[in-house]
Amino acid sequence: MKTPSLKSLALALSALAAPALTALPASAQTAIKVTLPWVFQGPDSFMLVAVDKGYYKAEGLDVTVDAGRGSVDALNKVASGAYEFGFADLGNLVQFASESPDKAPVAVMIVYDEGPFSIFTLKSSGIEKPEDMAGHSLGSPVFDASFKLFPAFAEATGIDESKVERINMDGKLRETMLLRGQVDMISGHYYSSYIDLLQRGAKPEDLTSFLYSDFGVDFYGNAVLVQREIAEENPELVKKFLRATARAVKEVLADPEVGVAAAKDRDGLLNAEMELARLKLAAETLIYTDYTRANGFGDADPARLQRSIDQISGVFGLDPKPTPAQVFDASFLPPAEDRVLP
Template identity: 40%
Template structure:
């Protein structure tokens, strides 16, 4: 009996080996490709995107996600609208602007990250500019795709600034703080956290050397950066969108619980970054840009419809947009994980 079994095993061995080789040659389960463009160069506050990639959260949802650096919070919107990318991370207000003008092309927000307005005009602490009205007759600079610059017409209208009396100067992003410190511009457009850390890199103390005129302190309680997808991708691959949002939400919770792990993922992409600076930048973003009181009620990732409706009205009126998009045109909450699965706070437990 034993010899018969051995003989059978020897005869089957080549067939088993061939079958194993054939199985190994089969392609892996198809993964849906998603190209994501970020708001800016790789940095600490993008940690969740990289962690979701490194921990296989995207792959577990059947997604093959590639992540590219961006050129400004407003610049990612047209790139997704043009079809160059399927997904992006950028300014909700620039998205509202495009949705008003070209509704068929505008992307759709699916996960709100920056729920507290970070937009500001930054001046030196010794500047005579102390109120928004003081900006008249001055030169304010910023990168062309900066979110605060794009929103300045709306801010000017709300704060009763004569925008025609303000000179706007554009420069490369890496020159903004240098030009401000040297007095080549009177003020700079930017995000509070971004400018603060750029200033620190120049040896300045933002708390002592700079003054921030925040849009949110003057009636502009706007949302800022959201994750969004192209309208066609949302319609054609809703399961992929839901999977992406689920994976991202997992990574956001991981980073809140363990910021060091998030910074590990960032440093893998840009080893020359200063780790402690990027960690501080991440923690400042969690505290300053993602901590609106509403998340205790609706959870991170979602929006308050009435607040967003008001924000749409502000942006549409101030920029004289052809129409006011509906809330559902610019944000689709269908893909959000259940409320209990999303963070109620961005402070580590």
């Protein structure tokens, strides 16, 4: 996938009718906790919409969705049993499955068919291509997926990662620190860091971006994941959760303002215009791909999933290397006709 123009955020989305729901009595609801990978934002708002519209309640689920502190944090929360479901990066899950195969959650619905991993810098830095990164600093929280996967980007582009100084920082400060010149580059989800930089006064023409997928790092992005014990012992619960979630994904894609409103209800300080742009950019770059247009969202291409696992395992020296079945299970997905993109 080629990086879209930074000025072009438009995405043609059609309307999706929402039939009426009949929720089960409160006494029949199963309590479920879900953790997001980051703060409430437009791109991750579909679960919030499923809560607000009663889609989960109609399936007998009383769902609470909490903000998170990165994909690693989300994985740990689900693995520990504190949360039943999460939304996190599949690449981090591969590493987790190698290190803790008995505790690792399992992905059950891929929402981001492309990885959002990216690096941003200012044009004034003189960094125009990956080879120019040597001798410069890269800042981000240690739990940031793009930060953790930088070795894969370095290997794919042939640069020496040891020559790039990596600086741990608060995730809410990274864009500000880049604009102040306190670091030369930052890593982050493409749709998130780009919109945050604009919100802090940067102009599109002042920025240079490196989307990992444009340089041969062909990883999946975020997926819905669940405790492995729940997947094994209560498959119907997982199917119910995904049925409601898929419905909300389609609704948010068809009407992005619904997702923005749900996120803003949780964080009144959100800039609705910026969140709408962030959501559309995420959909354009991560969800609408050749594969999902042909097959719908949620599933994985087996050969591509194996390549991703092989590449991640090779870069990080994972031993044992997880199998695709340890990482992703498509058996809980709704029928393909219910996962067609609007």
